[in-house]
Amino acid sequence: MKSxxxxxxxxKFxxxxQGPDGDLLINLLDILYARIADQENDDQYLSPDxxxxxxxxxxDMQGGRFxxxxxxxxxKRL
Structure with missing residues (x-):
């Protein structure tokens, strides 16, 4: 099924x-691929905390507490 x-x-690709939006598709693919590569090389992440x-x-910022x-x-301190 996967194949x-x-x-x-x-x-589809x-x-x-091969159509008029081919350049747009290639640019979008490049952007998405770069994001994947960045995520794979990123050893830092944000924990739930x-x-x-x-x-x-x-x-706090929205409430003016800053x-x-x-x-x-x-x-000065809060």
Missing amino acids: VLNIELLN QAVA DLEAIRRGQE LSLEDYRSG
Whole structure:
């Protein structure tokens, strides 16, 4: 079954690549392929705890609970 899907995908790809949108398809494929390569070479990831901390920080910023870098450097605290 997998080879049938691959053949169908290849046929569709070839049809689009030979048409007026061929350049667009190739550019999109290059972008997607680069993303995969970047992900494979990326040994860093965000843990669930990291994502939760980012979410809380975004909520704090939206609620006005933050200091500017200038205020922080001058010693102000929340």
